[in-house]
Each structure stands twice: as structure tokens, then as C-alpha cells.
Amino acid sequence: MLEGVNVALGITGSIAAVKTVELAHELRRQGAAVRGVMTDSAQGIIHPWAVEFATENEVVTEITGGVEHVDLCGYDGWADVFLIAPATANTVGKIAGAVDDTPVTTCATTALGADTPVVVAPAMHEPMYDHPGVLEAIDTVSEWGINFVDPRIEEGKAKIASEEAIVCDVARAAGDRPLEGEHIVVTSGATSESIDPVRVITNRSSGKMGRAVAKACYVRGADATLVHDGPDVPYAETRRVESASEMLAATRDACSDADALVSAAAIGDYTVEESDEKIRSGQELTLELEPTPKLIDELRTAYPDLPIVGFKTETSGDEAAMIEQARKTLERAGLAFVVANDASVMGSETTRALLVHADDAARYEGTKTGLGSEIADSIAAVLGVESADG
Known part of the structure; x- marks a missing residue:
């Protein structure tokens, strides 16, 4: 997700600084190069040697005649993005007032002046986060283009966001955003x-x-809505559903202002009449299965012009048959393209798939994260063509 991205990691004096070693490791796992910048207060919580170990780079602990802030965040500086995690109330207020009295605030001012993207992950006690001055400072610097990763409000604290949320927002800030808006x-x-x-x-x-x-899609700038039977995620508005009928209703509602739909769910093909009481075990039982509506057909009827990406899962393992079935679905529902894969990849981190368009089919083999990126890029191409034609 962050291949080739240089991240300057600013660390301030919140107790959440203890999490920055693992955050630095996660940024690097996602492909980023990381260099640390620390305030004096942060060094009282975590030793610079720990950050040096995590980043495999020397840590900036003071601004010297080497003008480290310019080297990192100035015009043509090393950093593609300046991430402050954790950011204290004190640091956010100083950035809003252009106060440069720590290596982190000096790098922030430099980055803002040089149009280097800045991402801030605040962490503090909840009453501090609710202080009118802190909220005003957040609004001020947000208007300047700083990206805030919302904290988790728990146990009276505004705790630093999850590593996944921070990494997603760093990738979104540092990369191209063809799906913005x-x-x-x-x-x-x-x-x-x-x-x-x-x-x-x-x-x-x-x-x-x-x-x-x-x-x-979120990393590429989109506002994403995820309809699933699962927990909230930091990169999308989550709509929790359980049954096929609930998924259909929630998706139809979410698509009222959507620019595209990706129907990746494995929606149950059959439903049954539910018993009000638990059925006792040990008895022979016959269930009458009733077919559920096809979501992409229902959504195509509701939204005739909506670009829809379908998924088609087969068990034959025959590539030609998979393409044939995918094209039948593509033509029946007027889809933008179909992702065809084999059922054997269910639950796996990796996948083999075919991106089937009307005139061609492209093979993909690798991680599901990588395929997600291919699909998002294809959606951007579809929407780009449509907006150009319109």
C-alpha cells in the first residue's frame, strides 16, 4: 500500500508514543521508508534508540545547522508525507499558531509551507480533545489541508487511532486520488x-x-460504504446486515447517491422460513428452500445507469468456462466488468482471478489486497471514461 513512499514520523509527548515502534514497523511492512522526528517530551516516554531500531534510520531530536526540517519536509525534501502520531493537544495548538519550538512543530510548519501532505493522529484525554481551543485548532489546520485520523473515544480518553486507520490515511494523503469525490x-x-x-x-x-x-477505493480518495456482516472499519462507512434481504435493502439505500457499486458479497442463494423456537435436535427435518433475489439484477432495475462490478465464483477450475459464465452475467445485468474466481480461494489471503470485460479478460494472481487495488484502478478508469463522455 505504501510502496516507495517516504514517511517522516513525528512523535510527541503522549503516552501513546509507546505504540510508535509498532506503527513504524507497520508502515515499513506496507512498503514505506520511515524517518523519526521526536520532541523532548516524547523522548521522556520512548527512547530515540527504539525509534531508530524500528525505522533503521537516525532520529531527529533537535534542529541543528543541518536544517533537518528542510531536508525532511521542505521543497524537494525527502518526505512524501509528514505523519504526526501521536499528536498532543499542545502540538496541535502550536501548529495552528505557527509556533516552531520543537523538531515536530518546525517540521510541520515547513511541510505546510512546502505543500508536503501532513497527517495527524491525535491522542489525549477526552476532556482535552473536547476543549474549544483544541477543536478550533483542529478546524483551523484541517482547512489548511492537514488530514486528521480520528481517535478512538474509549474510557474517557481520545486514544490514538488503529495502525490500520493511520496507514490508510497516510496512503490516501501520499498517493494519487483518482476516485476523489x-x-x-x-x-x-x-x-x-x-x-x-x-x-x-x-x-x-x-x-x-x-x-x-x-x-x-478509500486510499484512492473515494468515500466508501461497506455493506457486510462485520465490524466497523476505519476506511468506510459500515452498514451491518445479516440476511440477503437486509443486504439488498441496505445496498439499495446506500446506492441512492453512489457513483459505483462493487457486488463482492457471497450472498446466499436460498432462504427458509424461520422457526420462532429452537428446533429440537435428533429428528429428521426437511427444509424448504426459497430463492433469494439477485442483488445486481435488483440494483440494475433500481439504478439503470449505475456502474456495477460483479463477482462470479465457480468450482470447475476451467478458465474458459469461468469467462463464459462471467460474460453471461455481465451481459444480463449490464455490468461494467466481472471478477471471476474459483471457490477454492474463499478465506485465503491470496487469490486467482480474471477481470472480465466485454472484449477482453485480464488474469490476476496474488494477494487479495493487490486485487483490490486492481479493481479500484479499473473503477477509476470506468468512471473517468464516463465523465469524459458526459
Whole structure:
């Protein structure tokens, strides 16, 4: 996600500084090069040697005649993005007032003047985060283009955001944003049909592919909505559903102002009439299965002009047959393109897939994260062509 990106990591005197070693490791796992910048207060919480170990680079602890702030964040500086994590109330207020009395605030002022993207992950006690002056400072620097990663409000504290949230916002700030201003709806994972209050009919879909698509769209600037049976995620508005009918209703509602839909969910093909009470075990039982509506057909009827990306999962393993089935779906529902894959990849971190368009099909083999990026880029191309024609 951050391949080739240089991140200057500013660390200030919040207790959340203890998390920056692992944050630096995660940035590097995602492909970034990292150099640390620390305030005196931060050095009282975590030793610069720990940050040097995590980044494999020397740490800036003071501004000297080497003008480290310019080297890092100035015009043609090393950093592609300046990340301050954690950022204290004190530091946010100083940035808003152009006060440069620490290496971190001096780098921030330099980055803002040089149009180097700045991402801030605040961490402090909740009453400090609610202080009118702090809120005003956040609004001020947000208007200047600083990107804030919202903290998690827990136990009376505004805790630093998750590593996943911070990495996503760094990638979004540092990269191109071809989907900026676009609203992309993604369905993901399995649905479940209740047999009784205890038992359900479901499938083996993990939802990894849909989440990867939503994340890739967010990194490329989109406002993403994720419809799934899962927890909230930091890169999308989450709409929690369980059954096929709930997914259809939530997706139809989310698409009222959408620019594209990616139907990655493995929606159950059948439902049953639910028993009000638990069915006792040990007895023979016959379930009458009723087909569920096809989501892409229902959404195509509701939104005739909406670009829709479909998924087609097969078990044959025959590439020609997969392409044939994908093209049937593409033509039936008027889809932008179809991602065809084999059911054997369900639950795996890797995948093999075919991106099937009307006239061609492109093979992909690799991680689901990588395929999510390919799909997001293809959506950007589809929307770009449509806006150019319009």
C-alpha cells in the first residue's frame, strides 16, 4: 500500500508514543521508508534508540545547522508525507499558531509551507480533545489541508487511532486520488439465513476481498460504504446486515447517491422460513428452500445507469468456462466488468482471478489486497471514461 513512499514520523509527548515502534514497523511492512522526528517530551516516554531500531534510520531530536526540517519536509525534501502520531493537544495548538519550538512543530510548519501532505493522529484525554481551543485548532489546520485520523473515544480518553486507520490515511494523503469525490458502495462477505433462533444457513466467504476493495477505493480518495456482516472499519462507512434481504435493502439505500457499486458479497442463494423456537435436535427435518433475489439484477432495475462490478465464483477450475459464465452475467445485468474466481480461494489471503470485460479478460494472481487495488484502478478508469463522455 505504501510502496516507495517516504514517511517522516513525528512523535510527541503522549503516552501513546509507546505504540510508535509498532506503527513504524507497520508502515515499513506496507512498503514505506520511515524517518523519526521526536520532541523532548516524547523522548521522556520512548527512547530515540527504539525509534531508530524500528525505522533503521537516525532520529531527529533537535534542529541543528543541518536544517533537518528542510531536508525532511521542505521543497524537494525527502518526505512524501509528514505523519504526526501521536499528536498532543499542545502540538496541535502550536501548529495552528505557527509556533516552531520543537523538531515536530518546525517540521510541520515547513511541510505546510512546502505543500508536503501532513497527517495527524491525535491522542489525549477526552476532556482535552473536547476543549474549544483544541477543536478550533483542529478546524483551523484541517482547512489548511492537514488530514486528521480520528481517535478512538474509549474510557474517557481520545486514544490514538488503529495502525490500520493511520496507514490508510497516510496512503490516501501520499498517493494519487483518482476516485476523489466519488462514492463507492461495496458489498462484502457472507450472508446468513436463520433457520431458528440458533441455526443459520451461510457459506464460507470471509469478506477479505470486499474489504480489500473498499480499502483500495478509500486510499484512492473515494468515500466508501461497506455493506457486510462485520465490524466497523476505519476506511468506510459500515452498514451491518445479516440476511440477503437486509443486504439488498441496505445496498439499495446506500446506492441512492453512489457513483459505483462493487457486488463482492457471497450472498446466499436460498432462504427458509424461520422457526420462532429452537428446533429440537435428533429428528429428521426437511427444509424448504426459497430463492433469494439477485442483488445486481435488483440494483440494475433500481439504478439503470449505475456502474456495477460483479463477482462470479465457480468450482470447475476451467478458465474458459469461468469467462463464459462471467460474460453471461455481465451481459444480463449490464455490468461494467466481472471478477471471476474459483471457490477454492474463499478465506485465503491470496487469490486467482480474471477481470472480465466485454472484449477482453485480464488474469490476476496474488494477494487479495493487490486485487483490490486492481479493481479500484479499473473503477477509476470506468468512471473517468464516463465523465469524459458526459
